[in-house]
Amino acid sequence: MSSATESATAGFLVWRLSMKWRVAVDRAVTPLGLTHAQYALLGSLHGMARSGRQPSQRQLADHTGLEALYVSKLARALETAGLVERTRDPDDPRAMRLSLTEQGYDVTRRAVKVVQGLLDQMLEPLGGRNSPRAREFTRELVTLLEAPLDPYTENDEEQS
Numbered sequence: 001m002s003s004a005t006e007s008a009t010a011g012f013l014v015w016r017l018s019m020k021w022r023v024a025v026d027r028a029v030t031p032l033g034l035t036h037a038q039y040a041l042l043g044s045l046h047g048m049a050r051s052g053r054q055p056s057q058r059q060l061a062d063h064t065g066l067e068a069l070y071v072s073k074l075a076r077a078l079e080t081a082g083l084v085e086r087t088r089d090p091d092d093p094r095a096m097r098l099s100l101t102e103q104g105y106d107v108t109r110r111a112v113k114v115v116q117g118l119l120d121q122m123l124e125p126l127g128g129r130n131s132p133r134a135r136e137f138t139r140e141l142v143t144l145l146e147a148p149l150d151p152y153t154e155n156d157e158e159q160s
Helices: 010-032 036-050 057-064 068-080 102-126 132-146 154-159
Strands: 084-089 092-100
Touching: 010 036, 010 102, 036 057, 036 068, 036 084, 036 092, 036 102, 057 068, 057 092, 068 084, 068 092, 092 102, 102 132
Parallel strands: none
Antiparallel strands: 084 092
């Protein structure tokens, strides 16, 4: 551990790790014509499709943690690139359903392979992707992601 991170807070370390990951994925998927955010959308869409789902833009936003408006913007760009098809939901005309095109499947499969290689590199210090430490790390991340966060403000303290 470097001296810069020895006294760092957990919040700072989570932020640094997420930035390191985002930059690494951006660099890795750029040759495929993608950004990290586009990869997150395509990879999530691919996984959901494999389980038989054709999510709406809202469902994909909820799944990825991205804002619905941003997912809409990404989906339109990916549709223009020929990677995603957007169709109106027959049960809710306001909703758009998303699916990968054949080209989208091809690009996503290649991107997933590249990102899995990055994941292998990142988890190597924990013994590899399938090691007990990596599985425990994943469980800890899930615990943190599932913990509710209410924005704290100074006014909250004054109202007590």
